[in-house]
Amino acid sequence: MLNQLEVTQQQALDELAQVNSREALRAWELKYLGKKGQITELVRSVGQLPKEERASFGKRANEIKQALTAAYAEREALVEEQELARDLEEGQIDVTLPGRPVNRGGLHPSTQTLRQFYDIWGDMGFQIYRSREVEDDDTNFTLLNIPPHHPARDMQDTFYTTTPNVILRTHTSPGQIRAMRDLGGNGTLPIRVILPGMVYRYEQITARSEIQFHQVEGLAIGRNITMTDLKGTMAAFARRVYGENARVRFRASYFPFTEPSMEVDVECFLCKGEGCRVCKYSGWIEIAGSGMVHPVVLQNGGYDPAEWSGFAFGMGPERMTMNKHGINDIRYFWANDLRFLEQF
Numbered sequence: 001m002l003n004q005l006e007v008t009q010q011q012a013l014d015e016l017a018q019v020n021s022r023e024a025l026r027a028w029e030l031k032y033l034g035k036k037g038q039i040t041e042l043v044r045s046v047g048q049l050p051k052e053e054r055a056s057f058g059k060r061a062n063e064i065k066q067a068l069t070a071a072y073a074e075r076e077a078l079v080e081e082q083e084l085a086r087d088l089e090e091g092q093i094d095v096t097l098p099g100r101p102v103n104r105g106g107l108h109p110s111t112q113t114l115r116q117f118y119d120i121w122g123d124m125g126f127q128i129y130r131s132r133e134v135e136d137d138d139t140n141f142t143l144l145n146i147p148p149h150h151p152a153r154d155m156q157d158t159f160y161t162t163t164p165n166v167i168l169r170t171h172t173s174p175g176q177i178r179a180m181r182d183l184g185g186n187g188t189l190p191i192r193v194i195l196p197g198m199v200y201r202y203e204q205i206t207a208r209s210e211i212q213f214h215q216v217e218g219l220a221i222g223r224n225i226t227m228t229d230l231k232g233t234m235a236a237f238a239r240r241v242y243g244e245n246a247r248v249r250f251r252a253s254y255f256p257f258t259e260p261s262m263e264v265d266v267e268c269f270l271c272k273g274e275g276c277r278v279c280k281y282s283g284w285i286e287i288a289g290s291g292m293v294h295p296v297v298l299q300n301g302g303y304d305p306a307e308w309s310g311f312a313f314g315m316g317p318e319r320m321t322m323n324k325h326g327i328n329d330i331r332y333f334w335a336n337d338l339r340f341l342e343q344f
């Protein structure tokens with residue numbers, strides 16, 4: 001039996017030398033050192049020996065068991081080291097491979113135009129004033145010199161709410177009243193602001209008209225502001241957007257909240273005035289409504305029209321974006337179609 005023990009040990013050591021994985025290690029342990037392992041069984045059979053041989057057998061059996069356990073631990077460390085090395089090699093990154101493309105978001109074309117406008121007006125000393133989209137009828141119309149039943153109300157079909165007097169603003173002009181009352185120091189301080197934001201109109205949606213779109217309103221209030229300031233300011237803006245040589249013209253117009261009022265046109269950037277599809281063969285593109293702030297509006301904002309004057313303007317960034325990129329349908333702007341949006 002002692003001989004059997006030595007043979008089994010040798011066999012176990014030979015097999016262990018071949019073991020190269022955790023699974024094989026576990027199988028080896030079970031086979032020799034487990035509860036029903038060959039060494040364990042041999043040790044257990046000590047009782048079959050004559051009494052005088054038992055002590056030396058037991059001693060040798062223990063030695064062998066310890067030797068095998070030590071050999072096992074050593075092999076286990078080696079196998080783990082090898083597996084780690086293998087894992088590291090397999091997981092290694094090949095830095096020469098091309099990277100996987102990352103999907104980038106982009107800015108909405110209207111946002112791009114708005115930000116360009118903020119930069120330009122900011123350079124000219126205009127701060128951004130954010131007025132509310134949910135307005136009251138008075139501020140949207142009456143305080144802007146558009147009393148109830150005034151025909152000008154028909155030009156801006158309105159979204160009413162179930163709350164009397166509460167509407168969605170049809171233009172950014174009511175922000176003029178709020179800016180004057182908020183920043184004007186009761187009619188004692190000059191103001192230079194732009195008021196960007198969404199406006200809403202209850203209209204049939206077509207290629208040319210949407211129920212929501214942006215406007216950028218402008219307002220300058222001071223002690224000696226004249227029409228010259230308005231013209232120079234609009235011309236400077238047009239040159240920043242359409243280039244140093246952009247020509248502008250002013251056409252007499254009518255708005256209830258300005259007097260006098262005028263429309264601002266820029267020479268068509270595409271045909272240079274020759275006439276083309278973009279400018280509808282007129283050679284000019286309309287970029288803003290504008291005028292000198294009406295005395296009634298100044299008064300409603302808290303200013304004394306005898307001492308103060310100002311100019312105002314309103315622009316449509318979507319219209320201008322459409323001209324710039326040759327977009328022929330305004331419905332693309334809020335349709336959330338990536339095929340459209342990804343082009344900008």
Ligand code: DAH
Nearest residue numbers: 171173289290291312313314
């Ligand atoms: N509120 C006008 C509209 O929506 C645009 C406008 C015209 C704004 C003239 C102004 C202005 O400030 O002076 O049609």
